[in-house]
Amino acid sequence: MTGGPVTASPLVWNDTVYIGSQDGRFYALKAKKWGERWSFDAGSPIQYSGAIENGMLFFHTRDNVVYALDARSGSLIWKRKVDNWISSPPIAYGGRVYLGVYDKKIYILDQRSGKIRDRIPMKTEIGGVLYICTQGVLRPLQPMNQAEGIRKRIPFSQSYPVIANGYIFIGSRKGALHVLSQSDWHEVFSFSVGGGVDSTPAVYDGMVYFGSYDGYVYALAGKSYAEKPSQGIKGQGRRCFVIGRSAVYDRPEGEVIAYVNDGEILPLYEEQNGWYRVKLPDGSFGWMRSAMPIGRSEHDLLIPEGISKLDTLKLKLGGEFPIWSPDGEAVVYPLRTKLKGQYWHADEIWVTFPETGKSQKLCSASIYNPYLSWSLDSKWIAFETYDSNVSHIWVVSRDGTDLRRVTKGEAPSFSSKAHRITFRRRRELVDSVWVVNIDGSGLRRIKTILIMGTPQQYLYLLPPRWSPDGRIIAVGTDGEYYQSGEAKILLLGVQGGVESKIIHSRSKKVSEISWSPDGRYLAYVLSGNPGVRPDAPIDKRLFLLDIRTQNVITFNHTSPTWSPDGRFLAFMEHDDRAGINWKVWIYEVNTGRKQLLLVSRGDLSKLEWMPDGRLCLWVTGKYIRGGRYRPAQTTGYIL
Incomplete structure (x- = not known):
């Protein structure tokens, strides 16, 4: 691999x-x-x-x-x-x-x-x-060549065919190498792999070689291609997931005998003081250090040894963008059941109580901004509606008995200290940040932000984020706001005597701002690149800023979430290889130690650290199922 x-x-x-x-x-x-x-x-x-x-x-x-x-x-x-x-x-x-x-x-x-x-x-x-x-x-x-004619026989093929020994070899994006008879183009067999095969196979001395989107290079051998060859070893008993490109030694602290790449799954035979004895694909044995012992595979998750329990929470069909209450007793989310239209749009807000498994509709609303916000005491939910070309901030009580329209505005976020909300108002070339109490009193503008760059069409704004002490509001402003095209994070003092600061970037967009519980660190995600260069990185990067020292650490890719005690930051890293998809990492802030928690072979939507210290992995399914558009199913896996 x-x-x-x-x-x-x-x-x-x-x-x-x-x-x-x-x-x-x-x-x-x-x-x-x-x-x-x-x-x-x-x-x-x-x-x-x-x-x-x-x-x-x-x-x-x-x-x-x-x-x-x-x-x-x-x-x-x-x-x-x-x-x-x-x-x-x-x-x-x-x-x-x-x-x-x-x-x-x-x-x-x-x-x-x-x-x-x-x-x-x-x-x-x-x-x-x-x-x-x-x-x-x-x-x-x-x-x-006759490439196009052969391709038409193989659905979803972007590979070029190779002819050898009376056979035609061609790959497909369905995840297979197809072998056809040269005489009549009849398919003899197909060899399935973990990802699409766009590469052109190579034939040499009776063997066929090809690569796949799953990261593997395959070699098939045999005098006759009429029988499907073996796909290599499959570990019996314990297995481990290789982390990073790792050296394999003949003994602990011995001589290097091989290298294996990140994502390889090897049979695990022994552990010794942080060393793992593994069996390599050629049948030989060696020792390595960088691996995650796999306890079991469940719900497309490779779960490490030591995690014995995995709870499952299914939301009402159509629920998306869930968020746990601060007391850990409820999950609130917008419900999207009507999939027509150009833009994402929900019509209702629902709450699910994991302890009882019951779900309840809180209110109907025209929602284009999916981000909801809980009050610190878990009694209120703030959200944005858009109707008749006007956006409003609303709050609804947890039991749905009290629904209030607070003020005009977008992207609400509750304070970490009181029943106060920060939100934004954007009008043409001006954005502004405000605060207000949930009864509509105390309305005050904190900052006016002129849009000096080239304005872009947007569906919704991302909410500002309060610091844990309630004294600072962090708001992301994308590159369109500035002539440089580079996004910034504004740290705005809410009270007198608190100095406002600017965090600069060299990217187009900023999102997923998250304060550590003690307010010392700020995690955020940057994406896009203002320079149109052939080698410009376009994927997301997660940044962790120490507010005191201004030191910055960078990770791949997204969804930062803090443990309740602030010792750990969890995040998701996307892997382009088919069959791996996502890795979930835990970073210990004080020691700088990064540990692989688990691997998901399926989709992950986001991570959320719960108040009781457990971690919730949210998965929102695809809309197209059975050839039809259907409301998404969101499931939480709690460990």
């Missing part, structure tokens, strides 16, 4: 399989048995196959850097950055490397030095074949 999805096609040379992965590594694997010869960390995802000539391996990464390695040792010979996207594999021929560069240029590099010899517009001849470049893709002008 590699550390990311594999979309690149394998290349076989000198009894070695060469393949790049989205984890940013290029691997040289043994062709006849499991194991690495070497791997090279390029630091950026590799989407396309490499090319070999004169004992040199050439490939490029998503940040537009071209590499030349010694194919035998993996040592770097040179690297060269080009000025735009490369959207197809390199071609190595006659001492040159040819690249298609967005949108219609062909770069020709010297194989030995990496020097750019020429930049040719649109077309060139390589080995007697005329190639053209469009949209950064370098391809023959008149390809001589």
Whole structure:
């Protein structure tokens, strides 16, 4: 297994399989048995196959850097950055490397030095074949293949077929390698894997190699392809989940004998002072340190040893964006049962009481902002309605007997100290932050924010967040508010004598602001990048700011939630590999220790640490089920 999805096609040379992965590594694997010869960390995802000539391996990464390695040792010979996207594999021929560069240029590099010899517009001849470049893709002008005809036989195929030994091999996004008879294109069998297969298979010395979105590189062998081969070992008894790219030793503190990548699941045979004795895919044994022993698999969750109980809480069908009450006795949520329309919209607010399992409708309302807020005493819920082009702040009592319209405004959030609400009002080029009591008294504007950038259409605003002592309000302002295009977090003093501060970023959007219980730390998520660069990161990052020291720690990706005592921050990290999906981490603030709590093979919506110290994992299902749009089912898994 590699550390990311594999979309690149394998290349076989000198009894070695060469393949790049989205984890940013290029691997040289043994062709006849499991194991690495070497791997090279390029630091950026590799989407396309490499090319070999004169004992040199050439490939490029998503940040537009071209590499030349010694194919035998993996040592770097040179690297060269080009000025735009490369959207197809390199071609190595006659001492040159040819690249298609967005949108219609062909770069020709010297194989030995990496020097750019020429930049040719649109077309060139390589080995007697005329190639053209469009949209950064370098391809023959008149390809001589039957790829499209074969693809039509295989649903959801983006792979190119390979013909060998009387068979056609082609992958599909349904998660399989298909083997067809060359004579009549009849399917002989299909080999299912854990993710889509976009890569073009490679055939070498009676074996077929291909990569998958599940992160694995597969090798199938056999004199006849009429029988489905084995998919490798499956652990009996105890198993462990490998964390990060990990060395495997012949004994604790001994010699390194192999490397295994993050996400590999191995049979676990012994533990010794933090060391784990595992069985490798080739049948050999070794010791490693970075692993999570798996206790059991339940509800698509890989649950570690030591967690014995997993409670389940199902909300009323259509419930989404749930939030626990501060006393831990109730869950409130908007109910979305009508799925028509362009925008997310709910018509009711409901509450579920886990102790009894009963659910109750609190009120009807026209809701486009799904974020609700509990009062500290768990007696009131604040929410926003939108009707007749006007947004209002409302509160409803926990039992539904008291419903009050408080004021005009958006994105309400209850104070951590009293029955006060902070909210926003946005009108054209001005946003503002306000506070008000739930009876409508004490209305006061805290801050006016001019929108100096390019305003974007929005469905709803994200609520400001009170500090635990009620003295500061943190509000996220996206890049559209500023000429720089860079988002900021404003820390606004609610009372006199409290200095307001600005937290700068280099991203477009800020969300999921969360204070630690003692008010010392602020967690928040940044996403987007104001620079239009080929190598610009676009995924989410979770930031943890120490308010006192201004030190910042960065994690991947989202949904920060604090333990009640403030010692731990839990968060979710998305994994692009099919079959893993999400990892849940626990970070201990005082020690800086990060521990993998569990792995989800299914979808996770968010995490929520409950007042009694348990952690709730919320899962909201998809709308399309059985070929029809249906209200979502949200389930909480509590551990």
